[in-house]
Amino acid sequence: MLAVVKEHTGPGFAIKDVPMPVCREDDVIVKVKSVGFCGSDGPILAGTREVPYPLIPGHEFAGDIVEIGTKVRDWKVGDRVSACIVIGCGNCKYCIEGNEPLCDNLIETGIHVDGAFAEYVRVPAKVLVKLRDTTSYDFGAAADPVASAYRTVKRMPLTSKDTVMVLGPGPIGLYATQLLKLRGARKIIVLGADCDRDRLELAKTLGADDVINNSIEDPIKRIREITDGEMLDFVHDCAGAVPLVEIAMNSLKKTGHYYITGLFHQLAPTDLGKVVRSEIDIHGTICYTREEFKECLQLIEDGRIDVTPMITHHYALSDMEKAFEVFMSRQAVKIMLHPEGM
Structure with a gap:
């Protein structure tokens, strides 16, 4: 699959073919339709924020489930979804209290593990949120910053x-x-x-x-x-x-x-x-809980939060170099990337 990969410290990133993610028993594979360029992605691609290398960044995304793990019960292939960046361990004091952003063993998609600047992304089923049939993928990808x-x-x-x-x-x-x-x-x-x-x-x-x-x-x-x-x-x-x-x-x-x-x-x-x-x-405050993510997606879907004027630029994922240039020059409010092209 095509992906944007941060391979090393310092400036520069690669747009290249990489192996598809392997679906584990509690995970799903999502075909990415839209992925937003977050302010935290810029420093990663610029090389001013250290991450585990190599890494595929990107965490503001929406798409279709194409594969589910053997233990996943509440989702099916074809479901239209977005997903929280926060992956809590589920076992520490904060996760048990429903405060997973403060998880002692926190993992974040696109920062600690491979994210959605790719044609496909693997995420735990527990972080998924379903989109309404009438909700655009761009709107689904907007739930994270909201x-x-x-x-x-x-x-x-x-x-x-x-x-x-x-x-x-x-x-x-x-x-x-x-x-x-x-x-x-x-x-x-x-x-x-x-x-x-x-x-x-x-x-x-x-x-x-x-x-x-x-x-x-x-x-x-x-x-x-x-x-x-x-x-x-x-x-x-x-x-x-x-x-x-x-x-x-x-x-x-x-x-x-x-x-x-x-x-x-x-x-x-x-x-x-x-x-x-x-x-x-x-x-x-840091990030959000899955319940807060769901509430924000509903605000968007109900039209109470206006996403449309926020998304000012669209690029194919293969045009990440141009998107990165526009982001760094502050010409855009929100850039949306599309792995399937425009």
Whole structure:
């Protein structure tokens, strides 16, 4: 089968024929129809994030089951499915409590084991979620980034009186904007940089009441103006960028909440004295549970989350080099790849 393979450290990846995955007793083989290019895939292909080599990345996917393991009972060949990235062991304290993203033995598709930048992918049957017959494969592949934002938004003690700022208008930040609108936030602000101009405009159409271009505006001054000096009840950090931490901390009112979805790859300095004096709560979330994934797929299928404007580019899997170039240049919001071609 055709696959995109990260073979070694440093820059570069291969588009090549590799052996088909072998179906194990608890697994299924899925023929990939659509697979999204995630922000975590870029550093893997660029060689700035270490993974087990060789590795086929890709975890935002949907397709058809073509083979099932001998112990699989609830699925059949031909089922249209998507799948969670999170593969919990099922035996540790966190899995038993239904909190598999914190599994002590966590495995993630496309990061620890081969993923969906390929014609076929093997996943455990336990992580599958079925698509409605009317749901497109592109929409099924969108459930993963929605769920990443959803886990965070769901945990917020948000009321209709609260003002929230989303940091980073990438796919997760834009989905967070929609989810916060569904939760009934009084006002939503999205902050980005000059390179995010188009995404900030898109944020306005998806529920943002105000946007801030951090490259040309003083964000704290603008927040003070927007909130009439009251500042923010919540910050939802979908960027994981060190320079934005100080903005987040200085924009929150006393007893404000700082919720973090974006992964930080560098240490961020934080004034913990301010956390104490202002009684600021800081919360982190990672990935999602299978149940949360199912809930997000339903939000998409019911039309409550708008996926269509998010998917801005389509490429055949064989055109990954072009897709990677577009991703790195930030020309796209979400790239969707198709192993069968366009």
